[in-house]
Amino acid sequence: MPVGNPSKQTIATRKYEAKAGWVSKTYKMKKEIVEAFKEACDKNGDSQAGKLMEFMQDYINKTN
Numbered sequence: 001m002p003v004g005n006p007s008k009q010t011i012a013t014r015k016y017e018a019k020a021g022w023v024s025k026t027y028k029m030k031k032e033i034v035e036a037f038k039e040a041c042d043k044n045g046d047s048q049a050g051k052l053m054e055f056m057q058d059y060i061n062k063t064n
Contacts, residue, residue, distance in 0.1 A: 037051075
C-alpha cells in the first residue's frame with residue numbers, strides 16, 4: 001500500500017495493479033537510445049511500455 005495519506009483512488013489503483021499482476025520497474029539506459037525509442041514509438045503511434053513488453057516476450061520466447 002502507498003505510504004502517507006493516499007486517496008481512495010490511489011488505494012484502488014494499487015489494489016487493481018496488484019491483482020492484475022502489474023509491477024513498476026526502473027532501468028538505467030543511455031539517454032540517446034531512450035530518446036530515439038520514444039521518438040520511434042511516437043512516430044508509429046505505439047506505447048513505449050507496450051513495445052517493451054512485446055520485445056521482452058519475444059526475447060523470452062526465443063530463449064525458451
